[in-house]
Amino acid sequence: MEGREFLFKLSNSMGVSGYEHNLNSLLEEYFKGYVDEISYGKLGDFIGIKKGRGSLKIMIAAHLDEVGLMVTEIDDRGFVHFRVINGIDPKTLPAQEVIIHGKKEVYGVIGAKPPHILTSEDLKKAIDVDDMLIDTGLEKDKLIEIVSPGDVITIKRDATNLLGDFITGKAFDDRAGVCAMFECAKILKDCEHYPDVYFVATVMEEVGHKGARTVTNVINPDIGIAIDVTSADKYASDDILVECGKNIKIAVGPNIHPELVEKLIETAQEQDIPYKIVAEPGRTGTDAWDIQVSGEGVATLLVSIPIKYMHTSVEVLNYTDIEKVGKLIASFILSLKDWSDIYA
Structure with a gap:
């Protein structure tokens, strides 16, 4: 063990x-x-x-x-923009929980436009990182005290036993x-x-x-x-x-x-x-x-x-x-x- x-x-x-x-x-x-x-x-x-x-x-x-993500900007609405640090398929990111490793750990979720408001043209496109945002629930003035451009981001996931000797994480x-x-x-x-x-x-x-x-x-x-x-x-x-x-x-x-x-x-x-x-x-x-x-x-x-x-x-x-x-x-x-x- x-x-x-x-x-x-x-x-x-x-x-x-x-x-x-x-x-x-x-x-x-x-x-x-x-x-x-x-x-x-x-x-x-x-x-x-x-x-x-x-x-x-x-x-x-x-x-x-x-592999992971990196903060690039915090916009006026308090949303966190980010880029990929090599090797992540953007299709796997929407609806993921994340941890921003700033001055302290900040939890958030990766959001994207819901299907209800997508146009027919949007539905034909692969989602891009530029179309995703991290929502932490904090306003910009509070968030910039603990999160800055350059802070790294990881997916919030704990390793778990599957059946037999299989493990996921x-x-x-x-x-x-x-x-x-x-x-x-x-x-x-x-x-x-x-x-x-x-x-x-x-x-x-x-x-x-x-x-x-x-x-x-x-x-x-x-x-x-x-x-x-x-x-x-x-x-x-x-x-x-x-x-x-x-x-x-x-x-x-x-x-x-x-x-x-x-x-x-x-x-x-x-x-x-x-x-x-x-x-x-x-x-x-x-x-x-x-x-x-x-x-x-x-x-x-x-x-x-x-x-x-x-x-x-x-x-x-x-x-x-x-x-x-x-x-x-x-x-x-x-x-x-x-x-x-x-x-x-």
């Missing part, structure tokens, strides 16, 4: 891109018993280090930030990956391993992978393993290969080190971990892309957790997939002593 509890707390917390520091104390609380030291990158990336017996350095990275992209790192750390706690392991919760992935790029230069790992989520909405496309609760994704392609991924697949087979190999012929859209070309270059892997309804406030996953990813990466680390284990 410890890992699930951690995911619930992460999901229910605010950590929009650039504001991930709000989660630092929570990360320290859960990782401190499993790592030898904790530090932070200059942009705010969390780094937990577990020492090994050898010289190999492995960095595991999952991004901590979530916001920000599972990619706090599910952070929990997979935690599951890996739990396995490694009492194990003897050769590589030094760096558990890194990166910042600002959703706005350009900024944390991964800089922190990799600082750590200079031999191997980088990015953990992210991947679409599992099979009802939406026959091209989607993974399903929640059934398998995890192992990426192959130019962003991925060929010998390492072969070793990772062998490990999955040895541990009876169900997986799908998914071809990524170009950019993977994850921290793996930036990790690979940092410094003098890093041998990189990408493992992904299936998720439905990505970048909404009702993302759905199966917690057993998080445990599978944690077990796979821990087993992979335990199988390595030095580069000869890969290039044997």
Whole structure:
């Protein structure tokens, strides 16, 4: 239950891109018993280090930030205008409850024109963020005392258990990956391993992978393993290969080190971990892309957790997939002593 509890707390917390520091104390609380030291990158990336017996350095990275909104204006009627901080479909926003993180938390709702007053032309158009407003119930003179342009906004949503091992909530992209790192750390706690392991919760992935790029230069790992989520909405496309609760994704392609991924697949087979190999012929859209070309270059892997309804406030996953990813990466680390284990 410890890992699930951690995911619930992460999901229910605010950590929009650039504001991930709000989660630092929570990360320290859960990782401190499993790592030898904790530090932070200059942009705010969390780094937990577990020492090994050898010289190999492995960095595991999952991004901590979530998509969100930002206040742009408070009009004379007291309504809050806003913009999207990358990656939210405007169609999912009307009628959502939100929290504006100003000088104090302010609750509001996203309103839009009701259908009764829409013209026939309006009904044919997709709703735009510019047509939406946040109503807090406060007049402008009261609201501007606690809310300003630049304040971030999150959807008000608490994570909830569904049937079986399924959970729904916001920000599972990619706090599910952070929990997979935690599951890996739990396995490694009492194990003897050769590589030094760096558990890194990166910042600002959703706005350009900024944390991964800089922190990799600082750590200079031999191997980088990015953990992210991947679409599992099979009802939406026959091209989607993974399903929640059934398998995890192992990426192959130019962003991925060929010998390492072969070793990772062998490990999955040895541990009876169900997986799908998914071809990524170009950019993977994850921290793996930036990790690979940092410094003098890093041998990189990408493992992904299936998720439905990505970048909404009702993302759905199966917690057993998080445990599978944690077990796979821990087993992979335990199988390595030095580069000869890969290039044997």
